[in-house]
Amino acid sequence: MTYCVAMALDQGLVLASDSRTNAGVDHISTYRKMRIWHRDDERVLVLMSAGNLAITQAVVAVLEQNVKAESEGHSLMMAPSLYDCAVLVGQAVRQVHARDAKALKENGVDFNVSLILGGQIKGEAPRLFLVYAAGNFIEATPETPYFQIGESKYGKPVIDRVIKPGTDLTQAAKCALLSLDSTIRSNVTVGLPIDLLLYRRDSFSIDNHQLIQEHDPYFEDIRARWGQGLNSLFQVIPDPPWAIK
Numbered sequence: 001m002t003y004c005v006a007m008a009l010d011q012g013l014v015l016a017s018d019s020r021t022n023a024g025v026d027h028i029s030t031y032r033k034m035r036i037w038h039r040d041d042e043r044v045l046v047l048m049s050a051g052n053l054a055i056t057q058a059v060v061a062v063l064e065q066n067v068k069a070e071s072e073g074h075s076l077m078m079a080p081s082l083y084d085c086a087v088l089v090g091q092a093v094r095q096v097h098a099r100d101a102k103a104l105k106e107n108g109v110d111f112n113v114s115l116i117l118g119g120q121i122k123g124e125a126p127r128l129f130l131v132y133a134a135g136n137f138i139e140a141t142p143e144t145p146y147f148q149i150g151e152s153k154y155g156k157p158v159i160d161r162v163i164k165p166g167t168d169l170t171q172a173a174k175c176a177l178l179s180l181d182s183t184i185r186s187n188v189t190v191g192l193p194i195d196l197l198l199y200r201r202d203s204f205s206i207d208n209h210q211l212i213q214e215h216d217p218y219f220e221d222i223r224a225r226w227g228q229g230l231n232s233l234f235q236v237i238p239d240p241p242w243a244i245k
Helices: 053-069 082-106 156-162 169-186 217-236
Strands: 003-009 012-017 020-022 034-039 043-051 113-121 127-131 137-139 146-150 194-200 208-212
Touching (some): 003 127, 003 169, 082 137
Antiparallel strands (some): 113 127
16 A cells, blocks of 8 residues: 655645555565656646556557657657546556456456546646556545545545645645654554655655655654643643543
8 A cells, every 4th residue: 555645736736755665564665756857948748656566567668669769749749738637647558447347357456556647737727637557547636635545534624624726735735744744653554654745836846755764763753742732721721521431
């Protein structure tokens, strides 16, 4: 399992993903879930994935092959809009499904994949899409400005309370990290390192891409402050009037 979150804000985009794929008593694997395509002054594309690792790697491989071949009408680096890029990601998912789904089913494995595509192409605003296992997708809106994939339930409450379209990138990045911390604390299948990327609207550059490892001083500081703050707040909230004395 994994956890990825992406936020579409007035100032740009914030995207974050963990790097754990398998967890157990004696087996932990680390694979980064974020892939970036970038052309100066023209486009920035970021893809994050969750689900079966073999499937997600196969989907990315299809997209990479088309980029390298500069396939007309099939390359993320040549598509005229983010919508068209989302179509290409969906087509790649369907291509892998057509090849592998039957064999996976015969072996009792579900075709499990979900992806978040975000970025900006010159001539349009930054956009954010959530692509499902069927290859269909939805786009983020001002009413729903963020997407989560993977183990999403533990990190959702803090995002719901904090993130609005007008939230600035720095505050949103802090919120994304706290959302990941909440998930890491509650689910062993999510873990460090964390890929964190901030994209500022119309910059067409990777403004700030951090890989947050174990013992990162900032991450350790905010997770400690967050835990202490929640505990302190809990202590001052009034007891229910019907509580047993």
